[in-house]
Amino acid sequence: MTKIQFELDGQQVEAVNGETIWQVAKRQGREIPHLCYSPEPDYRPDGNCRACMVEIEGERVLAASCKRTPSVGMKVKSASPRAVSAQKMVMELLVADQPARATSHDPDSKFWHWAEKTGVTESRFPSAERWEGDASHPAMRVNLDACIQCGLCVRACREVQVNDVIGMAYRSHGSKIVFDFDDPMGESTCVACGECVQACPTGALMPAVMLDENQTRVTYADRKVDSLCPFCGVGCQVTYEVKDEKIIYAEGRDGPANHNRLCVKGRFGFDYIHHPHRLTKPLVRLPNAKKDSNDQVDPANPFTHFREASWEEALDLAAKGLVRIRDGKGVKALAGFGSAKGSNEEAYLFQKLVRTGFGSNNVDHCTRLCHASSVAALMEGLNSGAVSAPFAAAMDAEVIIVIGANPTVNHPVAATYIKNAAKRGAKLIVMDPRRQTLSRHATKHLQFKPGSDVAMLNAMLNTIISEGLTDEQYIAGYTEGFDELKERIKEFTPEKMEPICGIPAETLREVARMYAGSRASLIFWGMGISQHVHGTDNARCLIALALITGQIGRPGTGLHPLRGQNNVQGASDAGLIPMFLPDYQPVGRPDLREPFEKLWHQDLDPVRGLTVVEIMNAIHAGEISGMYIEGENPAMSDPDLQHARGALAKLDHLVVQDLFVTETAFHADVILPASAFAEKSGTFTNTDRRVQLAREVVKPPGDARQDLWIIQEIAKRMGLPWNYAGPADVFTEMTEVMPSLHNISWERLVREGAVTYPVDDPDKPGNEIIFTTGFPTASGRGKIVPANVSPPDELPDGEYPMVLSTGRVLEHWHTGSMTRRSQVLDQIEPEAVAFMSPKDMRKLQVWPGDKVRLQTRRGAVEVKVRSDRDVPENMVFMPFCYAEAAANLLTNPALDPFGKIPEFKFCAVRAERAEVRAAAE
Ligand SMILES: Nc1nc2c(c(=O)[nH]1)N[C@H]1C(S)=C(S)[C@@H](COP(=O)(O)OP(=O)(O)OC[C@H]3O[C@@H](n4cnc5c(=O)[nH]c(N)nc54)[C@H](O)[C@@H]3O)O[C@H]1N2
Numbered sequence: 067m068t069k070i071q072f073e074l075d076g077q078q079v080e081a082v083n084g085e086t087i088w089q090v091a092k093r094q095g096r097e098i099p100h101l102c103y104s105p106e107p108d109y110r111p112d113g114n115c116r117a118c119m120v121e122i123e124g125e126r127v128l129a130a131s132c133k134r135t136p137s138v139g140m141k142v143k144s145a146s147p148r149a150v151s152a153q154k155m156v157m158e159l160l161v162a163d164q165p166a167r168a169t170s171h172d173p174d175s176k177f178w179h180w181a182e183k184t185g186v187t188e189s190r191f192p193s194a195e196r197w198e199g200d201a202s203h204p205a206m207r208v209n210l211d212a213c214i215q216c217g218l219c220v221r222a223c224r225e226v227q228v229n230d231v232i233g234m235a236y237r238s239h240g241s242k243i244v245f246d247f248d249d250p251m252g253e254s255t256c257v258a259c260g261e262c263v264q265a266c267p268t269g270a271l272m273p274a275v276m277l278d279e280n281q282t283r284v285t286y287a288d289r290k291v292d293s294l295c296p297f298c299g300v301g302c303q304v305t306y307e308v309k310d311e312k313i314i315y316a317e318g319r320d321g322p323a324n325h326n327r328l329c330v331k332g333r334f335g336f337d338y339i340h341h342p343h344r345l346t347k348p349l350v351r352l353p354n355a356k357k358d359s360n361d362q363v364d365p366a367n368p369f370t371h372f373r374e375a376s377w378e379e380a381l382d383l384a385a386k387g388l389v390r391i392r393d394g395k396g397v398k399a400l401a402g403f404g405s406a407k408g409s410n411e412e413a414y415l416f417q418k419l420v421r422t423g424f425g426s427n428n429v430d431h432c433t434r435l436c437h438a439s440s441v442a443a444l445m446e447g448l449n450s451g452a453v454s455a456p457f458a459a460a461m462d463a464e465v466i467i468v469i470g471a472n473p474t475v476n477h478p479v480a481a482t483y484i485k486n487a488a489k490r491g492a493k494l495i496v497m498d499p500r501r502q503t504l505s506r507h508a509t510k511h512l513q514f515k516p517g518s519d520v521a522m523l524n525a526m527l528n529t530i531i532s533e534g535l536t537d538e539q540y541i542a543g544y545t546e547g548f549d550e551l552k553e554r555i556k557e558f559t560p561e562k563m564e565p566i567c568g569i570p571a572e573t574l575r576e577v578a579r580m581y582a583g584s585r586a587s588l589i590f591w592g593m594g595i596s597q598h599v600h601g602t603d604n605a606r607c608l609i610a611l612a613l614i615t616g617q618i619g620r621p622g623t624g625l626h627p628l629r630g631q632n633n634v635q636g637a638s639d640a641g642l643i644p645m646f647l648p649d650y651q652p653v654g655r656p657d658l659r660e661p662f663e664k665l666w667h668q669d670l671d672p673v674r675g676l677t678v679v680e681i682m683n684a685i686h687a688g689e690i691s692g693m694y695i696e697g698e699n700p701a702m703s704d705p706d707l708q709h710a711r712g713a714l715a716k717l718d719h720l721v722v723q724d725l726f727v728t729e730t731a732f733h734a735d736v737i738l739p740a741s742a743f744a745e746k747s748g749t750f751t752n753t754d755r756r757v758q759l760a761r762e763v764v765k766p767p768g769d770a771r772q773d774l775w776i777i778q779e780i781a782k783r784m785g786l787p788w789n790y791a792g793p794a795d796v797f798t799e800m801t802e803v804m805p806s807l808h809n810i811s812w813e814r815l816v817r818e819g820a821v822t823y824p825v826d827d828p829d830k831p832g833n834e835i836i837f838t839t840g841f842p843t844a845s846g847r848g849k850i851v852p853a854n855v856s857p858p859d860e861l862p863d864g865e866y867p868m869v870l871s872t873g874r875v876l877e878h879w880h881t882g883s884m885t886r887r888s889q890v891l892d893q894i895e896p897e898a899v900a901f902m903s904p905k906d907m908r909k910l911q912v913w914p915g916d917k918v919r920l921q922t923r924r925g926a927v928e929v930k931v932r933s934d935r936d937v938p939e940n941m942v943f944m945p946f947c948y949a950e951a952a953a954n955l956l957t958n959p960a961l962d963p964f965g966k967i968p969e970f971k972f973c974a975v976r977a978e979r980a981e982v983r984a985a986a987e
């Protein structure tokens with residue numbers, strides 16, 4: 067620790083570890099005016115606005131305290147007449163160019179706050195010419211008449227979020243902030259993360275919803291509540307601003323995962339909870355409303371088929387139907403889907419309800435469609451499904467591999483750290499059949515053939531072993547199975563793998579050397595790895611890469627499967643899995659089952675339950691006839707929807723608990739209106755294994771109730787003597803049987819907000835990096851499991867010549883139930899689209915905006931097409947969020963044999979021009 071003694075305003079003070087004069091003053095309780103400087107979030111100081119000038123004895127000119135670090139014995143005066151007069155002069159010059167405070171865009175801005183504090187409210191100087199406002203973006207409003215050119219938005223956009231949209235252009239008097247090439251913001255490449263809005267000190271950049279038509283701020287919060295973002299596994303901490311019991315704005319907090327950063331969904335996507343389609347009363351199916359899998363919910367009129375009911379009636383009906391099937395057809399005739407969008411406590415109670423109330427292990431959730439294969443491989447190899455290091459470990463890595471993940475779209479805030487790292491010089495290698503935004507920051511993008519991961523990764527393993535780039539000591543100390551891999555991998559030479567994966571042998575070698583040879587290499591992966599019939603094999607290769615090179619268990623190394631839903635890590639930990647009790651205790655092991663049987667006062671089913679797609683199949687086979695689905699939308703998210711919807715429609719009894727009449731709820735007998743994320747308190751576990759506390763921000767609308775309460779009411783009616791006072795009570799029970807939660811108490815979470823497991827001591831922070839000395843397996847060693855090359859289940863042929871790949875877009879969440887009801891998000895991406903390469907579009911004679919008909923062996927949809935150079939030739943990429951053109955009508959339900967995950971990322975498709983154009987002409 068470096069310490070520098072100096073004098074500040076007559077006092078002896080100390081600057082620690084390179085602190086600036088401004089920072090020392092702040093620590094001493096003195097705040098020096100500042101505009102272009104943002105201490106929190108901590109941006110690079112630029113020193114351009116000169117509002118923070120201080121006098122340094124012996125120096126002719128004043129110094130910008132935000133940037134200047136003191137030297138030993140320096141004498142600094144921050145409030146001398148000279149310093150104060152300079153600070154005031156800066157403010158006065160800036161005030162001259164601003165709209166008057168009363169009519170300013172944000173009279174409450176940091177700028178006016180400092181103007182007031184320095185006593186400058188008017189200016190003697192003439193005002194300069196003003197820029198026109200820009201209303202082109204649905205979320206943000208640009209009013210450059212208030213811009214002081216402090217450059218905070220440029221740093222926000224380029225250095226923090228690394229989106230590289232905002233810049234300073236033109237010269238002297240004409241200089242101004244621009245988006246791309248001085249485009250309107252709404253037409254620029256802006257991804258609407260809103261970091262610039264959060265950083266702007268004057269109101270020149272504002273959330274559009276806060277302003278009236280005169281561009282004056284009209285909304286002020288009545289109160290603010292600290293909670294989390296409801297969308298992805300990054301787990302950003304958010305402060306919600308509430309006015310008249312409605313959320314009006316979301317701002318990033320300094321959470322350990324996000325350090326004040328947010329993305330477009332977190333910042334602008336909160337309003338789905340206030341949408342008029344929200345369920346506010348329990349609904350019961352009308353007796354004459356037949357269930358028909360081809361019948362579709364009309365979003366504008368979603369309540370046909372149902373009548374309102376009281377809670378008593380709805381809960382009685384819901385539970386009676388389940389009891390009737392359980393007692394009549396047997397416990398295996400029931401199944402439940404819990405939710406990775408709900409809290410840990412909800413997930414825990416839901417699986418407990420299925421295991422003790424329904425009586426079987428037929429409980430699963432969307433993790434089956436997500437990282438099931440990754441978890442299967444990780445459990446097999448390391449006996450732990452969690453990440454070995456947080457995503458921010460990217461900042462300590464020398465080489466970062468991102469394979470089968472598109473983080474700027476799907477984990478945008480995590481992606482900012484990867485981009486920050488690349489900017490600092492880390493080598494980024496992206497491996498994806500599609501190019502993506504991260505490719506621009508990458509040292510290399512390997513655009514290999516879809517479905518050929520094992521070939522590519524085996525070639526890397528082959529190179530590392532044959533060139534002696536392995537870490538022999540690590541292999542000897544911490545792994546098993548290396549000799550078998552060494553033997554088996556011989557045949558997978560880069561030359562042999564080149565034609566299969568389409569990457570030149572020399573490139574494969576080069577990347578293998580980079581990964582193995584670096585001081586610290588880190589692998590991120592996503593659905594491109596897991597959603598294949600060989601998903602488990604794909605993940606096995608990644609684990610083997612880390613194990614044979616020892617690139618795990620140290621800072622900047624590791625394996626990080628980017629978890630998707632905000633609580634998919636927690637929901638899996640809590641036991642929403644058919645083969646595992648909480649904390650991955652196999653249901654078949656009597657010794658591991660016993661503690662749960664004791665705690666729950668009941669014998670438990672020793673046989674593993676059915677998975678998501680297996681449950682759909684079992685319904686068709688007549689084996690399952692009753693279901694309870696909480697916070698999942700399988701009628702949109704399952705593969706081969708015709709089949710899945712057919713199953714839902716075939717059920718004798720379906721209870722759905724959701725926020726809206728989703729495509730799934732449309733087939734229900736009883737719909738229970740639940741609490742949205744912002745309407746409940748509970749714990750959520752992010753992709754980093756960080757358990758974080760979410761707090762109720764507003765009350766559920768109308769008669770909607772807490773998920774936790776609803777699950778308990780169903781349990782009681784199924785004969786379970788439950789009596790939990792609230793989430794804290796449930797969490798406490800969880801800590802008794804879940805070693806992962808040891809030393810994390812509810813009180814601790816209230817105090818600290820976030821704790822990363824595993825934790826060694828109630829007073830110690832959690833372990834961010836695990837597997838530092840081996841693995842939690844019986845032998846303490848990580849198991850290397852070789853994989854063979856196998857093709858995707860359904861290859862293109864003459865009839866279906868192209869590859870259909872499905873995934874996501876930035877603005878929409880999964881099945882669209884939430885984000886298509888968020889005004890800003892739906893305005894940015896309002897209609898169903900598929901993406902194709904310009905070459906294929908020419909071949910098909912379609913133009914951007916034309917409709918194509920996509921046909922697979924399962925179904926057909928018509929959808930507008932967008933030209934996208936990132937998509938390789940012979941591929942159609944489609945997000946699955948659009949009910950009117952549901953991608954999953956097309957996808958292949960073939961499963962990976964270990965993880966039971968369907969092959970969402972690959973099936974054969976035929977694309978043709980739909981005849982709309984002709985009809986219109
Ligand atoms: N905006 C938004 N964000 C989300 C979600 C959302 O719905 N919307 N969902 C969340 C959830 S639950 C999840 S699981 C995550 C998913 O996040 P990601 O894993 O990033 O998801 P995808 O976009 O489905 O797929 C990732 C990449 O796999 C590539 N890919 C396709 N085929 C192959 C292949 O054969 N091999 C390899 N290596 N790659 C291939 C695709 O081109 C794509 O770029 O996102 C989370 N975040």
Ligand SMILES: Nc1nc2c(c(=O)[nH]1)N[C@H]1C(S)=C(S)[C@@H](COP(=O)(O)OP(=O)(O)OC[C@H]3O[C@@H](n4cnc5c(=O)[nH]c(N)nc54)[C@H](O)[C@@H]3O)O[C@H]1N2
Pocket residue numbers: 405407408432433435436437593597630631696697698699700702703704705723724725726728740741742743773872873874879880881882883884946953954957970
């Ligand atoms: N083609 C294709 N299909 C895929 C994928 C793919 O890449 N391609 N990815 C798969 C993956 S990775 C995943 S994770 C799944 C996701 O599949 P799902 O989990 O089925 O999708 P979501 O839309 O997230 O569904 C969440 C539901 O919960 C409701 N909800 C939200 N918050 C709450 C709450 O607090 N309480 C209650 N009760 N309900 C709530 C929402 O309205 C919504 O209906 O999709 C899978 N399907």
Ligand SMILES: [Mo]
Pocket residue numbers: 432435436437630631
């Ligand atoms: Mo997911």
